[in-house]
Amino acid sequence: xxxxxxxxxxxxxxxxxxxxxxxxxxxxxxxxxxxxxxxxxxxxxxxxxxxxxxxxxxxxxxxxxxxxxxxxxxxxxxxxxxxxxxxxxxxxxxxxxxxxxxxxxxxxxxxxxxxxxxxxxxxxxxxxxxxxxxxxxxxxxxxxxxxxxxxxxxxxxxxxxxxxxxxxxxxxxxxxxxxxxxxxxxxxxxxxxxxxxxx
Numbered sequence: 696x697x698x699x700x701x702x703x704x705x706x707x708x709x710x711x712x713x714x715x716x717x718x719x720x721x722x723x724x725x726x727x728x729x730x731x732x733x734x735x736x737x738x739x740x741x742x743x744x745x746x747x748x749x750x751x752x753x754x755x756x757x758x759x760x761x762x763x764x765x766x767x768x769x770x771x772x773x774x775x776x777x778x779x780x781x782x783x784x785x786x787x788x789x790x791x792x793x794x795x796x797x798x799x800x801x802x803x804x805x806x807x808x809x810x811x812x813x814x815x816x817x818x819x820x821x822x823x824x825x826x827x828x829x830x831x832x833x834x835x836x837x838x839x840x841x842x843x844x845x846x847x848x849x850x851x852x853x854x855x856x857x858x859x860x861x862x863x864x865x866x867x868x869x870x871x872x873x874x875x876x877x878x879x880x881x882x883x884x885x886x887x888x889x890x891x892x893x894x
Contacts, residue, residue, distance in 0.1 A: 726762060728858055767787060
């Protein structure tokens with residue numbers, strides 16, 4: 696019997712991994728790569744969106760949907776700390792955990808693209824229910840606890856030939872030397888996905 700695969704992508708974590716690696720991911724190639732593990736039954740992509748979604752961000756989300764991803768979004772919320780620095784945050788952990796646990800009858804193996812240690816317990820719950828869990832991220836961004844909880848760990852950096860989007864620079868590289876606070880990273884869903892739409 697062919698193994699049923701479900702893919703869960705933490706968009707913020709994958710974008711941060713791409714920045715560390717210095718090259719970008721092609722989300723169609725990610726689908727194709729993990730589809731080779733069995734039969735892909737579900738693919739979820741989780742991303743934050745600003746209050747005003749611009750055309751590039753909308754095109755990105757539309758492209759993901761067209762590829763076959765179910766896209767879950769939450770609004771980015773801005774807050775100002777005691778130093779007057781503005782931070783933009785949105786957590787989709789609840790959405791990811793909800794989908795992991797409510798779709799268990801549709802997969803044998805969950806592939807979780809994140810290194811966030813907060814997913815240690817949900818991963819343990821899935822394994823207790825007889826599911827296989829593969830965690831994929833880069834070592835320097837993966838918590839020991841999450842890696843230890845998974846059945847298998849995949850280093851995304853080692854998959855460059857299979858999953859890179861060649862010739863595409865990350866948004867931060869295109870903006871030159873704009874001053875930016877440590878937590879005011881550019882919105883990470885601006886990366887285009889289709890060859891016809893280069894921005």
